[in-house]
Amino acid sequence: MTITEWVAQTVPDGSDAGLPDGFQVQIDMRCARRGDLRYLVGGSPTRMLRLGDTALGMTSADGRIEVCDAATRSLSRTLLEAGIAHPRPMAGPTPDDVTIVIPVRDNQFGVDRLLAAVAGTRVIVVDDGSAVPLTAQGALVELIRFEHNRGPAAARNAGAAAATTDFVAFLDSDVVPEPDWLVMLLAHFSDPLVALAAPRIVGLSAHPHEGRQSMAERYENGYSSLDMGPAEAAVAPGTSVPYVPSAAMILRRKSFCGFDEDLRVAEDVDLCWRLHETGWRVRYDPVARVAHDHRTNMREVLSRRRYYGTGAAFLAQRHGTRAAPMVMTASMGVAVAALLSRTTFGLVLAFLVLGRTAYRLRSRLGDLPDAPVAAAQMTGRAAGYGLLQAAGAICRHYWPVAVLLALVSRRFRCLVIEVAIAEGLIEWVRAVLADTTREPAIGPFAYLLCRRLDDLAYGAGLWEGVVRERDLGALRPVVTR
Structure with a gap:
């Protein structure tokens, strides 16, 4: 855990922050211990910030800060970078500054439906070698056609190269955006470090109890791999939202480094990670929503999951340990392994290791109110996450070995x-508690069945990619100090 104290002198002139006057940030009040803004614990990875009197004077009682000078600019940037606050931009570019690029192959119906939904915005449709040439009608619509299929990455790059606006939005032909999605996401670009903003992707059949739906459709509508969840977040490798899917996203053109055209899968993950590596920021905003026409047949769903799994080997080759199935400290790894041994010795060993971890953490928390309780809670959460991470890897990445x-x-x-049952039921409960705005799309036992099938398919694709590329990077866990 990183511990930082913010004072006005941290960045004397705030010149490297760049947030405009009027920009606001909102401290996540879950990070404030007992509502005390002086001590903020949160973010991913977890860290603690101590706010001095100067910083507290810039902050409202409910944790809102408005940028108006160098000091507030510096404080706001620090909190954003720590993941302890979220942006509340007041203005941004307009839809007139955006060109929508639609890469498509053999989906005339989807193109027509999507063009009707985005009428009034500049659109470039890239026909990626459809068997029957597509048509695209509209005063602001341009059509580019490839004679042969070159893949979605190449189609998106061609559309972006033909655009003349400062921002480019990528939408797949099987999505339908909700009204005002552009306005909601464009506001994030008032932060000059933001290169990409993405909406939440939900099922086009958003109400699982309307009509007769297959189990696969209900599972996809509730727990699709394209849905990054109900919580806003900064997108970065190793965090709760490590990437956003290219099915719907907006990019600042001057930051756009292009999709890797050698990739037919995981090109969106690769783009997000390359942007992060070069210092740009990526935001996920679930208030903006785009509906996706999910697959309704379980065989098609699992086939797609297997295909996604093949991309892990490519990511490991390009990004090394960022594609690792598990990342944890050596001490936490020992504790997790000891607990999974299900022996008395293992339980005692885990207790000793976790006790030592909590003690060392307590010493680092200093004068944090209820520091012993906070240290115990944080150690417990870390152990729980470690167990879930290991259980997920057993069921997903390592299942051939486990079998x-x-x-x-x-x-x-x-x-x-036991791990397969417990991990699935815990994840179902976590998903329900995380999104209380809607009913569960599927019950716990049906979810457990679908999740295990999902993991088997993804793991099969992962091993297929590892064997094909002759690279074990996607299977190699990372142990940190």
């Missing part, structure tokens, strides 16, 4: 069954 070991070891077989 082989389960065949020869009764103890390991019992562990795998």
Whole structure:
């Protein structure tokens, strides 16, 4: 955990922050211990910030800060970078500054539906080698056609190259944006460091109890891999939102480094990580929503998951440990392994390791109110996350190995069954608690079945990519100090 104290002198002139006057940030009040803004604990990875009297004087009682000078500009940037505050921009570019690029192949119906939804905005449709040439009608619509299929990355790049506006929005032909989605996302670009902003992607059939729907459709509508959840976030590798899908996103053209045309899968993850590496920021805003026409057949859903899994090997080659299935400290790794051993010795060892971790953390928290309780809570959460991370890897990344070991070891077989059940039910509960604005799309046991099938498909694709690329990077866990 990183501990930082912010004072006005941290950045004397605030010249490197660049937030405009009038820009506001909102401290996540869940980070304030007992509502005390002097001590802020949160972010991803977890850190603690101590706000001095000067900083508190710039902050309202409900945690709002408005940029008006160098000091507020510096404080706001620090809180944003820590993930302890969220942006509340007051203005931004207009839809007239945007060109929408639609890469498409063999989906005339989707193109027509999408053009009707974005009428009045500049659009470039890139026909990526459709068997029957597509048509695109409209005064502000331009059509580019490839004679042969070159992939979605190449189609998006061609559309972006033909655009003349400062911002480019990418929308797949199987989505339909809700009204004002552009206005909501464009406001984020008033921060000059933001290169990309993305909406929440929900199911086009947003109400799971209307009409007869298959289990696959209800699972996709509620827990699609395209849906990054109900919580706004800064997008960065290793955080709760490590990337955003290219099915719907807006980019600042001067920051756009192009999709990697050698990739047919995971090109959106690669783009987000390259932007982050070069110092740009990416924002995920679930208030803006785009509906996606999900697959309704379980075979199609699992086939797509397997295809997504093949991209892990490419990401490991290009981004190294950022594509690792597990990342944890050595001490937490020992504690998690000890707990999974399900032995008395393992339980004692885990207790000792976690106790030492909590003690060391307590010493770093200094004068934080209720520091012992905070240290115990944070250590417990870290252990819980470590267990979930390990359980998810067993069921998803390492399931071929887990199955082989389960065949020869009764103890390991019992562990795998328990882990598979517990992890699925816990994730269902977490998803329900995270999004209380809607009813669960599917019950816990149906979710458990779908999730395990989802993991089997993704893991099969992952191993397929690893074997094809002859690179174990996507399977190699990372242990940090």
